[in-house]
Amino acid sequence: MTITRRYLLAAASAAAMLAQPMMAAAQDLPRNIRLVIGSTSTGGDTYQNSAIVADALSEKLGVNIKVDAVGATEAFKALDRDSRGTTMMMFHDQSYLGNLYGVTGYDNPFENYTVGPTVAINPGNAYLVPKDSPYQSMEDILAAAESGERVRVAIQPGGVSEIGFSAMKNAARLRSPGSEENIVAVNTGSQSDKNQAMWDDLADVINGSIQANEQFTQLPEDDQKAMRFVWVTARPETLEQAPAEGMGDTTRDQLLQYAAPNSSVPVNEEGENFTFDKEFFFLFNQETPQEFIDAVDTALAEIYEEGTIQERQKAAFFIPNYLPTEEAQQHLQDKRSTYEEVISEISGDAS
Template identity: 35%
Template sequence: MKKLLLLSLCLLLAGGALFAAGASEEAVPTFEGKNVRVVIGSTSTGGDSYLIAETVSRYLGKALGANLKVDAVGAAVALDAMQTVKPDGNTIMMFHDMTYLGISFGAYDEMYSLENMTVGPRIAQNPGSAWGAKVEAPYESLAEIPEYLKKNPNAVVRMACEAGGVSHVGFIVYWQWVMDTYGADIADRIRVVIGGSTGDKLQMLWDGNADVIFADYTSLLQYTQTDDPKLAMKYMALLDNIDGVNETSYADQGITLDGKEFRFAKDFLIYLPKDFPTELVAELDVAMKSVNADPGLRADLGKMNFRPGKYLNAEESKQFIYAKRDSLQGLIDRAPSLDDLVL
C-alpha cells in the first residue's frame, strides 16, 4: 500500500512538473514558426509602402524564423487591425508617416492614434516623395510656379494630392511658403484637386484635370524617361534629396518652413497592437538590428532609391516618431483646410 501511495505521489509530481514546463513554454511567446500577416496602409502593390514592406519582410522573416506575407489592405483597414486583432504576433503593420498624419489632420478617429498602438523598430526610409508635371508645363520647378503666376494673372495651377497624408504636408508647406513670399494673390491661385492612388493622379494629369501631382520618385521615373508626348513628365521638386539622383528638393529650391530649411523623408516603422508582448517586441528589435545591417537589404532598398536609415529599436522609434508628429502639429493647426483650397 505504501509502495502504491509513493508511486502515485511520484507520478503526480512528475505530471505537475511536465505541466509547469508546458505552461512555462506557452508563457514565452515567439515569432518562430509563425505565419505573420503584414498589413500596410496602401492597396497598391507598386508603391513604396508595398515595395519596402515586401523587401524588408523577406529579410526579417528569415531573421525571425517566421513566414511574413504582406497584405495591401489600405490605411483604414490596417489601422483598424491594430485596434482589433489579438496582440499575439500573427498580425503586424508596416507603414509610413500617414500612420499618425491621418489622425493629426483629422482624417481618422483619435482611437487610431499612436498612443493606442505599440511602436516597433524603424525598418526603412523613403526620401523620394515628389511632385511631377507634364514635360511641356511652362515651369521647371515648384519655385518657378509663383513667378509664372505673376506673369499670367489669370492662370491657376492645380496640384493633386491626398488629404491627411505626406502629400498634404508637402502641399501646405509649399502653399505657406508661397503665401509668405508672394502674398495671397499668388497663393490663392494655387489650388488643390484631391487624388487617390498614384494611378488616379496620373490619369488626372493626362486628362488635363491637374497640372502638378504628388507621387513617389520611383513610380514617376518611367514617365520622365519616355519619349511619348502624351505620357512624358518631369520632376518639379522632391521633399528630400536622394543620394545619386540629380533632382532638386525643397531645400535646393529655397522652399522653406517658417524661414528654415524643410526636408521630409517618409519613415517606415513596424506598428503593433496595444499591450503587445515585450518578448515579441524584443525579438523584433534583435532581428531588425541584424536585418538593417545586412548588405543584401541595403542593396535591394538602394535599387529602388530607398534607404535603411539609422537603426532605431522600438523604444527609440517611439521617441522619434512622437517627436516628428509633434513637430508638424503647429504647421497642421495653422494651415488652411484643403476644403478651402479645392478648385
C-alpha cells in the same frame, strides 16, 4: 539629431540586443503573419519597402509574412482586430500626420497602437508635372499662382501628400498674400490614383515618388504618361546618402537639383526651405504580446547587423534607417511635435 548619429546609436542598441537571447523562440511565433500597409498600390514606395523588409524578416524568423496592400483605413482596422501578433502594419509619417490633420480613421498612433522600429527613409517623396507642362520649376508654379492661374495639385489628404501641398500654399502666401487660394487640392487615393488624375488632365501637379514615378520621366514628351520632377522634399543631407547612380536613368546629382535649396519652397519670411523625410516604421496592436514585438526587434537588429538588407534598400533608392522600438518611438514623437508646429504655422487647408 542627424541621421548618421541616429544610425550609429541604433547600431549600438542593435549590438546590445544581439548580446541577449531572443525573447520568443521561433516556434512560439505565428507561422503566417499578415503585414498590412497603408497603401492600396503594389507599385508604390510603401509596398516596395515593405516587401524588402518582409522578405528579410520571413527568412530570419522562419515564418511566412505576406504584404497586403489594403490602404490606411483597412490596415488600421485589421490591426485593431488582431492582438495575437498574426497582423502587423507598416506605414510612414502619414500615420501621425493624418491624425494631426484630423482625417477620419486616423487615431494618434502613439496612444492607440504600439509604434515599433523604423526601417528606412524614402528620400524620394516628390512632386511632378506632365512633361509638356509650362511649369519647369516650383518657381514657375508659385509665379503662376501669383499671376492668378489656378494650379491643381493631386494629393492623398491627411499626410505626406498634404503637408507638402500645405507647404506650397504657405510659400505662395509668403510670396503674395492671397495667391495661396490658387493652389488647389485634387483629393485622390494612392499613387496610381494620383498618376491617373494627371493623365486624365484633372491635375497640373501630383505628389509622387522617385521610386514609383521615375520611369515615367524617361518617356518622350509626346507620351500621355510622360512626367517631369519639379520638387523632391527630402533634406539634401538625406538625399546625398543615396547611391550616386540614383534611380533608373536619373542620377543622384540630377535629383539633388529638385531638392532644397535648388528647388525652393520657403517656409518662413527668412527664406528657410521646407523639407520632409518620409520614414517607414512598424505598428502593432497595443495588446500584441511584448515577446512578439521583442522578437521582431531582435530579428531586425540581426538583419541590419548582417548588412544585406541595406544593399537591397539602397538599390531601390531607400536610405536604411533601423532604430529599435524604444528609440524609434522617441524619434517619431519628436518628429510629430515638429510637424505639428509646422502645420499650425502653415496656412491653407486641402479641400
